[in-house]
Amino acid sequence: MPERTCIACKRKTDQASFWRVARDFEGRVALWRGLGRSAYICKQLECLEGAMAKGRLERALRGAVSNEDKRVLREELICKLR
Ligand SMILES: [Zn+2]
Known part of the structure; x- marks a missing residue:
């Protein structure tokens, strides 16, 4: 299982334990795309x-990551925590 590192706390663990954030085809930053x-x-x-x-x-x-991308991503991830 490949290990990944959290960009905030630097904890290392397997990829499945993290949210993966990447750019989509249009360059927007979003979850699992x-x-x-x-x-x-x-x-x-x-x-x-x-x-x-x-x-x-x-x-x-x-x-660069736009403030709009960050806002949308943050809302999406916070929803997943509920
Ligand atoms: Zn972390």
Whole structure:
């Protein structure tokens, strides 16, 4: 099982334990879409907020992430926690 690292807390574990975030064909950043470079985030609010802060998502995906993409993604992931 390949190990991945949470971009917020740096915890390493198997890929299935994380949300995977990547760019779709139009360049929007979203959950479980697209191939190539992706970011992994623990399925908890603390890491979700941490991933959105301090440019961590941008660094992991090597490029700008719009505030709108972040807002939509954050709402989607928070819904999954409920
Ligand atoms: Zn984490």
